[in-house]
Each structure stands twice: as structure tokens, then as C-alpha cells.
Amino acid sequence: MSKNIEFKKCLVCSTGHMTSADNSLLEKLIIDENYWLYSFEYGWIFNLLGIRNNMKHIKNLGLSNELYRFVFNMYLIHHCDLLMFDRDADSIDGYTVFDW
Numbered sequence: 001m002s003k004n005i006e007f008k009k010c011l012v013c014s015t016g017h018m019t020s021a022d023n024s025l026l027e028k029l030i031i032d033e034n035y036w037l038y039s040f041e042y043g044w045i046f047n048l049l050g051i052r053n054n055m056k057h058i059k060n061l062g063l064s065n066e067l068y069r070f071v072f073n074m075y076l077i078h079h080c081d082l083l084m085f086d087r088d089a090d091s092i093d094g095y096t097v098f099d100w
């Protein structure tokens with residue numbers, strides 16, 4: 001086995017931490033933002049390794065302040081490399097959850 005195996009830390013959370021407007025905007029952004037944004041059948045994956053040196057990029061794209069703060073806090077507090085928003089995942093206590 002190779003000694004150079006690299007692992008990424010992924011935090012899984014509910015898509016309820018983003019607004020419906022965020023979800024709609026992500027559907028449009030995925031074409032140009034494919035170096036850090038991925039879609040899958042049940043939600044979204046943010047590759048924070050691709051934007052960690054420029055977290056304000058998320059805010060500048062027009063995503064909600066709530067989503068920006070959530071992503072930024074998850075990165076700072078949990079040091080995650082990937083943030084998976086899954087419609088079936090649990091929400092994280094202490095953060096806004098939108099019902100859409």
C-alpha cells in the first residue's frame with residue numbers, strides 16, 4: 001500500500017441550510033464554478049480546497065449571507081475539505097434551516 005494516500009474530510013449536512021434561491025443560483029453557477037462546486041442526485045458538494053483562500057468568492061457570487069456564514073463557519077470550526085449538502089442529511093444545531 002502506498003504511503004502517500006491522502007484523505008479529505010467531508011462534513012455532511014442538510015440542504016435546508018441553504019435557501020431555495022441559493023439552490024436555484026447554484027444550478028446556474030455550476031457551469032462556470034465547476035472547480036469547487038459539484039451536484040449530485042440529492043444535493044451539492046462544495047470543494048472548499050478549491051476556494052479556501054478566497055471564501056468571499058462565495059459571497060460575491062450572490063449566494064445568501066446565511067449560506068456564506070454557514071460554509072465559512074463549517075470550514076473554520078470543523079476544518080472540512082468538502083461540504084456535502086444532502087436533502088436527507090441532518091441539520092446542524094445552531095444554524096438557520098430553511099423549509100423549501
